Structures are given as structure tokens and as C-alpha cells.
Amino acid sequence: MAGVLDTVNQRTQLVGQNRLELLLFRLQGNQIYGINVFKVKEVLQCPNLTSMPKSDPVVRGIAHIRGGTIPIMDLSLATGNAPLTDLKNKFVIITEYNMKTQGFLVSSVERIINMNWSEIHPPPKGTGNAHYLTAVTKLNDRMVEIIDVEKILSEVAPMTVEVSQSIVTEAMAAEAPSYHVLVVDDSKIALKQTTRCIEQVGVTTTKLMDGKAAWEHLLGMLDEGKDPRQEYLMIISDIEMPEMDGYTLTAEIRSHPQLKDMYIMLHTSLSGVFNEAMVKKVGADNFLPKFKPDELAEIVVHQIEKRGGVVPALDGE
Structure with missing residues (x-):
């Protein structure tokens, strides 16, 4: 002991x-x-x-x-x-x-x-x-x-998953439904919280519960002639997952010539001991501790802007 x-x-x-x-x-x-x-x-x-x-x-x-x-x-x-x-x-x-x-x-x-x-x-x-x-x-x-x-x-101690109304503008409501986000998390409650949050922005979601399933899903899309980079605005992935963790999923995506440009955000409850150097090493684009609904929604909004959406920039950006 x-x-x-x-x-x-x-x-x-x-x-x-x-x-x-x-x-x-x-x-x-x-x-x-x-x-x-x-x-x-x-x-x-x-x-x-x-x-x-x-x-x-x-x-x-x-x-x-x-x-x-x-x-x-x-x-x-x-x-x-x-x-x-x-x-x-x-x-x-x-x-x-x-x-x-x-x-x-x-x-x-x-x-x-x-x-x-x-x-x-x-x-x-x-x-x-x-x-x-x-x-x-x-x-x-x-x-x-x-x-x-x-x-x-x-x-x-339930956490709020509601996004501030100021983030979900009329422009967002009109533009967001044309975008799709892949969410990966092994916790059913965390998966529900995350998708509930970003669906308030207006985007649609695909939900998977481990990194291996997400990796096989992306490869399957390529086999069908689909381009995941066009199908998905971004990937939001937990780190701790059975079969394949979020670090490894990110590294696999970055090493694949047809997937390496996908935007990946690691979304984890590992707040206090999180190693940011590891995030950079595997090539993730962003990291957000759970659970910050407004910050999560804002990241999705920014990605829509980068794709050419009509949503105006947030204040201060």
C-alpha cells in the first residue's frame, strides 16, 4: 500500500x-x-x-x-x-x-x-x-x-450544456446546418454533453465511442470515394478511450496523406495534469478542457468562418 x-x-x-x-x-x-x-x-x-x-x-x-x-x-x-x-x-x-x-x-x-x-x-x-x-x-x-x-x-452535480444566445446568431442559424462534426468520446454522458452543445450552434454530428472506431470510419469513407476533409468541418475527440486513445488517433490521421489536413481538437477532462507538449507532438490543432460550452461553441464558429461561412467574427477576434 x-x-x-x-x-x-x-x-x-x-x-x-x-x-x-x-x-x-x-x-x-x-x-x-x-x-x-x-x-x-x-x-x-x-x-x-x-x-x-x-x-x-x-x-x-x-x-x-x-x-x-x-x-x-x-x-x-x-x-x-x-x-x-x-x-x-x-x-x-x-x-x-x-x-x-x-x-x-x-x-x-x-x-x-x-x-x-x-x-x-x-x-x-x-x-x-x-x-x-x-x-x-x-x-x-x-x-x-x-x-x-x-x-x-x-x-x-449536473453541468450546464447551454450555449449563450449571443453565440447562436441568425447568421449562424442559417449557415451552420451545412456543416458536420465528428465527435469521439467513450463516456456516454460526455458524448451527449458535447453533441448537445455543438448542435445548439446548428451543425449536425456523427458520434463514435472510441478512437479505433473513428479511425476505421474515416478509412471506410475513403474506400467509398468520400473525402472526410470535405464531409467534416472538424473532429472533436476525447483522449482516454478504449482500443485507441485520442493521441494515437490524431497521430494516425496526421500520418495519412488524404487525412492529414483535418482539423482536430482534443477535448478532455484531463485538465490538471494535461501535457500540452504531447498535444503538439501528435499534431492536434487545439485542446479544450471539459466542459466549457461557450468556448466549445466558439471554436466551432471559428472553423465555419475559416471554411468561408458568412458568420461574422466574434468580438475581439
Whole structure:
């Protein structure tokens, strides 16, 4: 345990080529869960919690950590299981998602493993929409479930996806429907939030849930004689995805002579530990932390302008 606690911070600085490191933990029973180390700031024994009246039941309390006050969420309760008990013997994983810091209460923390994204797979078909998984993998013939933290956060503290009316002008409403955006994200809730935001601008969207599916989709268009550069105004892609991550998807597109000029924006909840040098290395055009509806909409507006749309430039541009 001490080794895990001592090395989490250092390991969050690592960036791999289509690789990830998972921090493994348990909630109830023997099922193993995983969370990307990039999103982990610290792991510690559960501190004293102060309850908050009228808060969501998932929030077991707030804790004062490193000079700040953060909410502590019961990850077992959040995923539909019984709440954790005997909190003084439990652990808290401090994370940063969407520019916010929160702690997740877990029963135990196991170890860190290094894997290739190709070993991470979407949840099995037929599991429905009610589960809290973005992906699954195997470790020594045992299933490891990777939790959709963005879905949990959206249920506990919903974020607005509404775009300011000043961005959706009459000119935009007339011009935008002729443009199409490809959105790639393995979290169903994040995919819904992103598409809801840009569809308010007026553009249409195609939605895919991992980088490999997006890459095969683009190659399939070429095989059919279609030019993705003309079909799509831009690609908005998450970074963490099963099968193929956003870094690798970007690098593959940049290395393909018929696709290399596509505009790619990486859209990720990896705000606090994000490595901008990696974005430049793989050749992405832009990066935006989740979730900023107006900024996301403005980027789409600017791309329409570059394509020759009639939308006037935004103030200050």
C-alpha cells in the first residue's frame, strides 16, 4: 500500500503512446475497478468528514485536505451498491475532473498497472445504458471494470450544456446546418454533453465511442470515394478511450496523406495534469478542457468562418 501512495503523484506525469496506467481498487466484495492514474492527484486514508445538510446522498461529507475543502463521494453508493461503512479504515482517491477536485471513497486500493489501450475494450453489448462503465479489461483472467466517472459527476452535480444566445446568431442559424462534426468520446454522458452543445450552434454530428472506431470510419469513407476533409468541418475527440486513445488517433490521421489536413481538437477532462507538449507532438490543432460550452461553441464558429461561412467574427477576434 505504501508504494502505491508514494508513487501516484509521480506516475501522473507520464504520457504513453496509446498506453495508460490504471490505479486498481475495490468497493464491495472482490470485484476490481480501475481509474486512469492521470486523473489521480493523491491517495490517502479516509480523513474525518464533515456532513453537509441537503447534499446528494452520494456525497458522504467534505474534507479539509492540503489547505482546501473538497467533497468526498461514496463510489460504491454512486454506482448503485450499498454505501461503504467503517470509513476510518477506507481510502479516498483524490482526483481532478473537468477542472474540479473531488475525492472518491473506496474500500481498498490495490496497485498500479501499465496497459496498452488496445487491451481496453468497450463494455459488452447488451449491458444497457444504466451501468457506470466506460470500458473493461482483464488482469490475470479477472475482469477489471473502468468506471464512467463523468456520468457519476453529472448525476451528483449536473453541468450546464447551454450555449449563450449571443453565440447562436441568425447568421449562424442559417449557415451552420451545412456543416458536420465528428465527435469521439467513450463516456456516454460526455458524448451527449458535447453533441448537445455543438448542435445548439446548428451543425449536425456523427458520434463514435472510441478512437479505433473513428479511425476505421474515416478509412471506410475513403474506400467509398468520400473525402472526410470535405464531409467534416472538424473532429472533436476525447483522449482516454478504449482500443485507441485520442493521441494515437490524431497521430494516425496526421500520418495519412488524404487525412492529414483535418482539423482536430482534443477535448478532455484531463485538465490538471494535461501535457500540452504531447498535444503538439501528435499534431492536434487545439485542446479544450471539459466542459466549457461557450468556448466549445466558439471554436466551432471559428472553423465555419475559416471554411468561408458568412458568420461574422466574434468580438475581439
